[in-house]
Amino acid sequence: MTIPQSVKLVEVGPRDGLQNESAAVSTADKINLIHGLIGAGVSYIEAGSFVNPRSVPQMADSDQVFAGLRSTDAITLAALTPNLKGFERAMESGIKEVAVFASASEGFSQKNINCTIAESLTRFEPLMQAARDQGVAVRGYISCVVGCPYDGMVTPQQVDLVSRALFDMGCYEVSLGDTIGVGTAGHFKRLLDHLLLRTSADKLALHCHDTYGQALANICASLEYGIATVDASVAGLGGCPYALNATGNVASEDVVYMLKGMGISTGIDLDKLIEVGQSISSLLGKPTNSHVARARSNAA
Numbered sequence: 360m361t362i363p364q365s366v367k368l369v370e371v372g373p374r375d376g377l378q379n380e381s382a383a384v385s386t387a388d389k390i391n392l393i394h395g396l397i398g399a400g401v402s403y404i405e406a407g408s409f410v411n412p413r414s415v416p417q418m419a420d421s422d423q424v425f426a427g428l429r430s431t432d433a434i435t436l437a438a439l440t441p442n443l444k445g446f447e448r449a450m451e452s453g454i455k456e457v458a459v460f461a462s463a464s465e466g467f468s469q470k471n472i473n474c475t476i477a478e479s480l481t482r483f484e485p486l487m488q489a490a491r492d493q494g495v496a497v498r499g500y501i502s503c504v505v506g507c508p509y510d511g512m513v514t515p516q517q518v519d520l521v522s523r524a525l526f527d528m529g530c531y532e533v534s535l536g537d538t539i540g541v542g543t544a545g546h547f548k549r550l551l552d553h554l555l556l557r558t559s560a561d562k563l564a565l566h567c568h569d570t571y572g573q574a575l576a577n578i579c580a581s582l583e584y585g586i587a588t589v590d591a592s593v594a595g596l597g598g599c600p601y602a603l604n605a606t607g608n609v610a611s612e613d614v615v616y617m618l619k620g621m622g623i624s625t626g627i628d629l630d631k632l633i634e635v636g637q638s639i640s641s642l643l644g645k646p647t648n649s650h651v652a653r654a655r656s657n658a659a
């Protein structure tokens with residue numbers, strides 16, 4: 360398999376990043392962040408979520424965020440939706456693409472969405488039907504594809520079962536979430552060796568949290584399998600409120616820098632992306648988690 364010539368970067372900072380920040384970020388600042396990302400050439404942004412606002416108060420204003428966004432047909436602005444209620448809220452905001460999220464492990468499923476894996480898949484069915492009726496594309500996430508903070512290690516077979524269910528119900532792509540960032544290139548190779556027996560690489564994405572510093576190595580190993588969609592978060596923001604020791608996603612700046620060096624295009628302007636990361640980091644009052652952004656500011 361040859362490595363892809365271009366990679367689609369799915370920017371999850373405004374959702375996965377900000378859902379885990381304790382500092383309050385105003386709606387206007389979220390809108391500025393997303394417009395900054397669009398200005399840097401990011402073409403797919405997960406801009407919010409329509410979950411129970413008591414579970415994740417940071418995302419309670421997602422409808423106002425979407426109402427304030429300027430977009431074009433070339434840009435996908437998506438939202439996370441856990442059930443039909445979330446989907447209906449997303450439709451009221453005029454969203455064209457949503458994502459459902461399941462877990463490969465029972466422990467995380469219970470803590471994150473308060474139900475078993477099987478129940479979560481059943482909950483998605485009316486959402487998927489409504490999405491089909493309204494021509495809305497649905498992406499699927501699987502969390503804890505390598506390890507779970509509650510159940511320990513997870514096997515490729517567990518991930519395969521959930522991914523097949525998500526594809527069967529109509530997800531066009533499944534993003535493999537290493538929620539707690541424990542996976543290594545070896546884990547991802549074993550996982551992809553298994554999943555690619557039945558699925559093609561163009562239907563899979565990688566969603567690495569960088570807790571153990573393995574994310575770039577994992578992405579690099581997965582490129583060799585033809586994976587061409589990578590989730591990342593500007594400034595490496597965030598984590599998951601239901602996986603307490605998990606840090607943010609791999610920083611978008613670091614992914615873009617690495618891909619550029621490998622001759623793989625993303626359509627993203629690295630300098631502008633770094634600026635966006637610096638401004639959200641200073642707004643949050645914390646240093647960036649991007650190695651590239653840190654190196655650039657030390658060199659300046």
Ligand code: HMG
Pocket residue numbers: 375378408409410411412414415439441442444445446448460471472473474500501502503536537538566568598599600601
């Ligand atoms: P539940 O308590 O089982 O659901 O929550 P319920 O149907 O019994 O509803 C309870 C209350 O929530 C009701 O309100 C519902 O109306 C309300 P009440 O009657 O008590 O006033 N409710 C909603 N409100 C607004 N929007 C909705 C909605 N649904 C129910 N969509 C539920 C189940 C999934 C809703 C809840 O557990 C929840 O919202 N969890 C939040 C999960 C979350 O956002 N986690 C973080 C994102 S996932 C992630 O980060 C991982 C990922 O990045 C990949 C990776 O890294 O692995 C994607």
Ligand code: MG
Pocket residue numbers: 375536538566568598599608
């Ligand atoms: Mg995540």
